[in-house]
Structure formats: C-alpha cells, structure tokens
Amino acid sequence: MADYQLFIDGEWSEAASGETYTTYNPANGEKIAEVSKGGRADAIRAIEAARKAFDEGPWPRMTGAERGAVLREIASGITAKQQELAQLESMDSGGTIRKAMLADVAGCAGTFLKFAEYAETVAEVEELPPVVMGPQPSPNYLRWEPIGVCGQITPWNFPLVMAAWKMAPALAAGNTVVLKPASITSLTALELARVCSDVGLPRGVLNVVSGPGSTVGEEIASNRLVDKVAFTGSTEVGARVMQLAAPTVKKVTLELGGKSPAIVMDDVNLDLAAKGVLFGTFMHNGQVCESGTRAIVLESVHDELLAKMKELAMGIKLGDPAEFSTDQGPLVSAAQLDTVERYVEIGKGEGATLVCGGKRPKGDEFANGYFYEPTIFCDVDNNMKIAQEEIFGPVLSVIKVKDEEEAIRVANDSIYGLAGAVWCADTERAKGIADRLRTGTVWINEHHILGPDHPFGGYKQSGVGSELGVWGYNEYRLKKRVHVDGLGQDPSAHLAFAMLFSS
Numbered sequence: 001m002a003d004y005q006l007f008i009d010g011e012w013s014e015a016a017s018g019e020t021y022t023t024y025n026p027a028n029g030e031k032i033a034e035v036s037k038g039g040r041a042d043a044i045r046a047i048e049a050a051r052k053a054f055d056e057g058p059w060p061r062m063t064g065a066e067r068g069a070v071l072r073e074i075a076s077g078i079t080a081k082q083q084e085l086a087q088l089e090s091m092d093s094g095g096t097i098r099k100a101m102l103a104d105v106a107g108c109a110g111t112f113l114k115f116a117e118y119a120e121t122v123a124e125v126e127e128l129p130p131v132v133m134g135p136q137p138s139p140n141y142l143r144w145e146p147i148g149v150c151g152q153i154t155p156w157n158f159p160l161v162m163a164a165w166k167m168a169p170a171l172a173a174g175n176t177v178v179l180k181p182a183s184i185t186s187l188t189a190l191e192l193a194r195v196c197s198d199v200g201l202p203r204g205v206l207n208v209v210s211g212p213g214s215t216v217g218e219e220i221a222s223n224r225l226v227d228k229v230a231f232t233g234s235t236e237v238g239a240r241v242m243q244l245a246a247p248t249v250k251k252v253t254l255e256l257g258g259k260s261p262a263i264v265m266d267d268v269n270l271d272l273a274a275k276g277v278l279f280g281t282f283m284h285n286g287q288v289c290e291s292g293t294r295a296i297v298l299e300s301v302h303d304e305l306l307a308k309m310k311e312l313a314m315g316i317k318l319g320d321p322a323e324f325s326t327d328q329g330p331l332v333s334a335a336q337l338d339t340v341e342r343y344v345e346i347g348k349g350e351g352a353t354l355v356c357g358g359k360r361p362k363g364d365e366f367a368n369g370y371f372y373e374p375t376i377f378c379d380v381d382n383n384m385k386i387a388q389e390e391i392f393g394p395v396l397s398v399i400k401v402k403d404e405e406e407a408i409r410v411a412n413d414s415i416y417g418l419a420g421a422v423w424c425a426d427t428e429r430a431k432g433i434a435d436r437l438r439t440g441t442v443w444i445n446e447h448h449i450l451g452p453d454h455p456f457g458g459y460k461q462s463g464v465g466s467e468l469g470v471w472g473y474n475e476y477r478l479k480k481r482v483h484v485d486g487l488g489q490d491p492s493a494h495l496a497f498a499m500l501f502s503s
C-alpha cells in the first residue's frame with residue numbers, strides 16, 4: 001500500500017491501476033514516501049465526485065459566511081501542523097526550512113484566512129443601474145455565483161502555496177475542486193487534503209489526485225464535466241492546457257513562466273541593490289516564476305555592483321535545507337539540475353562571461369543531492385538564450401545598459417511579462433519606470449513580496465487572468481445579471497415589444 005494515497009470523494013484510495021511511484025529528497029536522494037500514481041480513471045472518478053458535490057451537495061448552497069467559517073478551520077488546521085508541514089515541504093521540494101516556515105506554511109494559512117474573509121464580506125449580490133424603457137424603471141441586480149467544478153494543476157516549486165492559491169479562492173466562492181499537484185512534490189497538497197477532510201469539508205468538494213500531467217492533467221483540462229481549469233506551470237504546457245480546454249469552452253486562468261528584469265539605476269545604494277538583486281534571483285535557487293533573472297544595470301554603476309554581487313553570491317551557504325543555518329538547498333530534481341547545467345554551457349557558448357558559480361559544489365555533503373552554485377554571468381546581450389529563456393535555476397544574467405531608456409527597452413524585450421523590479425533611490429523616477437514596464441507586478445526596491453490582497457498575474461505569455469485579491473476571487477465566480485420587470489401586467493406598457501409587434 002502507498003504511504004500517500006489519492007483523496008477522492010472524501011476518501012483515501014489507491015490508484016485504479018494499483019500503481020505507485022517514489023518521491024525523493026533532492027538534498028540526498030533518499031526515499032521519502034511511496035505515492036499512489038493516479039491515472040485517467042482516477043481523474044474521472046474525482047471529476048464525477050466534484051460534479052455531484054457541486055450539483056447536489058451543500059457546499060455551493062451554503063452562505064459565504066458558512067463557507068468562510070470552514071476556511072478558517074482549515075487555516076487553523078494548517079497552523080496546528082506548521083512544523084510537520086514545513087519539514088515535509090522542505091524535504092520534498094528542497095527549499096530551506098527557513099523559507100518553508102516563513103513563506104510556505106505561513107503563506108498557505110494566510111491565503112485560507114484571506115479567502116475566508118472574502119467569502120464572509122465580499123458582496124454576493126450587487127445592485128445594477130435600472131433599465132428605463134417604458135413608464136417605470138425596471139430594477140436590475142448582479143448575483144455572483146460559483147462556476148462549478150474547477151480543475152487545478154500546480155507546479156513543483158512552491159507546492160503548498162500553489163495549492164492554497166488554487167484551493168482557497170475556489171472553495172470560498174462555492175466551487176468544487178479537483179487538484180493535481182506536480183508528481184515530484186505532491187505530499188503537502190495531500191496533507192492539505194487531510195486537513196480539509198479533518199475539518200469536515202463535505203465529501204467531493206475537494207479531491208486531490210497526484211499523477212502524471214499526460215494523463216491526470218490532460219483529463220482535468222479536457223473533461224466536459226469540468227467548468228474551469230486553473231493552471232500554474234510553464235508557458236508551453238499552459239498553452240497545451242488552453243488548447244485542451246477549448247472544445248468545451250472552459251474558463252481558463254494561467255500563471256506561466258517569466259524572465260523578470262531587475263533594473264538597477266545609478267542613484268541607488270549599491271549595497272541594497274546587490275543584496276536585493278541576488279534575493280530576487282537566487283531565493284529558492286531561482287525556481288520562482290517571478291525571479292528577477294535579468295539584472296539590467298546602468299553602466300555607471302555596473303562594475304561596482306557586479307563586484308558586490310559576486311562577493312555576496314559566493315557567501316551564500318549551500319547545504320542541508322533542513323538546517324536553519326542553510327541559505328540555499330538543492331534544486332528540485334536531477335532533471336532541473338541538467339537544465340541548469342545545459343543553460344550554463346549555452347551561456348558560455350554565446351559569449352557571456354562567467355563571474356562566479358557555473359558548477360556543482362564540491363564536498364561529500366553535496367554528493368547525492370542536486371546542488372548548484374549561485375551563478376552570475378556578465379557581458380550578457382539580451383538577445384542571448386540565457387536572457388530570453390526561462391532557466392528556473394540559480395543563474396543571473398547581468399546586462400549593461402547606457403541609460404534609463406535602454407533599460408526599459410531591454411526590460412520589455414521579452415515574450416514574458418510576469419514581474420519586474422526597479423532599484424532606485426528616487427521613488428518618483430522609479431514609478432515612472434514602473435509605469436512603462438509591461439509586467440503584471442512591479443516592485444520598487446523589493447522583490448518576491450506577494451500577498452493574498454494583491455493581484456498576481458502575467459502580461460504577454462506569462463499568463464491569462466490573475467490570482468489572489470478580489471480579482472483572483474472573481475476568477476472563480478460568474479456574474480449573473482437579473483432584470484426584474486417594473487412595468488406590470490399590461491402588455492401595452494412594454495415598449496420593447498414594439499420591436500416585434502406593430503400594435
């Protein structure tokens with residue numbers, strides 16, 4: 001029997017095929033757990049359970065306040081298990097325990113709390129302007145309703161937070177859910193299902209099916225009983241999901257890749273900018289969709305900044321992510337390590353200059369893990385592959401520009417438009433730059449700060465729609481307009497009828 005099973009229709013079960021797979025700790029290659037490997041049959045069973053729970057169950061018919069109370073219990077359940085969840089997240093994904101406590105578990109609980117608040121307080125019915133077509137006005141109102149069965153597919157980089165960003169708004173709005181986590185990091189999403197089950201979420205409302213994208217993912221994206229699909233992952237797979245969703249015209253939201261710029265202006269404190277740019281790019285090994293992997297630096301401060309960044313990068317302490325003193329753990333998988341190594345070779349071949357890193361660290365403690373040194377390239381031209389393609393690893397490309405105009409032009413010269421940072425002492429000047437960046441998020445003298453109150457989404461090929469905030473909440477609600485005739489029972493008062501009847 002698998003250590004972790006599928007959560008379908010309120011119960012834990014093995015995959016229909018009986019198949020399992022092993023999930024490993026990327027820091028040392030040791031086995032963590034055996035997980036049921038869902039397939040199409042399991043996805044279909046989960047979708048049918050979610051359909052029934054939506055069409056016949058209590059969840060969509062409860063009041064927002066009632067659903068909010070359940071979400072608050074889920075948040076408490078997460079907080080009660082914070083230590084355990086943080087350890088599991090760190091072990092399964094390779095992120096440090098510091099990040100797991102500060103960002104992952106707290107972010108997950110905070111997301112459920114925020115959407116509990118929205119369920120309780122955001123209006124479900126709004127008055128609309130009346131229609132005047134006849135002797136009396138006719139009142140109109142808008143009723144926000146859940147969409148139905150929401151299929152949700154998440155990536156491996158922030159398993160717990162990505163699951164929360166998907167589940168919490170969907171559930172708050174009264175939808176039912178089938179979530180597929182990334183196979184290599186599915187444990188904490190399954191633990192989240194356990195928390196939801198423990199607080200008595202009605203059966204079928206939340207289903208978590210781990211398994212391959214090619215079977216479980218494709219079934220979720222295409223099954224006619226699914227009303228909406230929300231996907232976070234690569235741009236390539238996102239486009240595929242959109243295509244699979246098209247024949248049944250599902251609502252689609254996509255959070256995709258990025259190659260976010262970090263613009264460094266000439267008036268900035270270079271100690272702040274050096275730390276900030278590295279935080280922006282190396283946090284969680286650059287395995288963050290909005291990582292600032294292109295530093296676009298004004299030439300007058302370029303050399304000094306680069307020297308500071310090199311020194312800081314070489315001081316980042318790689319090691320066991322379970323230790324509180326470790327700054328950086330391993331990459332998530334052997335495949336991701338291969339990708340990074342391949343791009344570093346490409347960068348060298350393209351003529352970029354390696355400033356530091358560019359190799360795996362030496363030492364016994366790193367021998368069985370997927371570690372890679374923080375890597376900085378300078379002399380990068382924005383047309384190079386290492387500046388255009390998402391590497392999703394600890395690789396920073398530094399691009400020298402002569403002035404603000406060129407900085408903005410280079411920043412926007414990307415198929416992506418997820419986020420960007422501006423490092424600049426003059427806030428008004430920075431805001432002027434922010435206005436001109438074609439990205440869904442801009443930080444001024446900061447990076448990575450995302451919160452459940454604020455929308456997060458991509459311009460260009462970085463996505464469709466947004467997550468979080470009231471905007472993200474509304475991506476899980478449909479707008480029904482109701483017109484209440486105010487003209488009474490006399491047909492002659494209905495002036496609109498004249499479009500068909502002459503008398």
Ligand code: NAD
Nearest residue numbers: 154155156181182213217218233234237255256257258289
């Ligand atoms: P991925 O696209 O390979 O996989 C994402 C998810 O999709 C996984 O659960 C995977 O199993 C599933 N999947 C794969 N093929 C599928 C298919 N044909 N049909 C349906 N589902 C399928 O991405 P990844 O490697 O797990 O994650 C890294 C990528 O995610 C990066 O590009 C990163 O930028 C992006 N990302 C974006 C955000 C954001 O909010 N914009 C956040 C995190 C990660």
Ligand code: MN
Nearest residue numbers: 023024092184
């Ligand atoms: Mn793992």
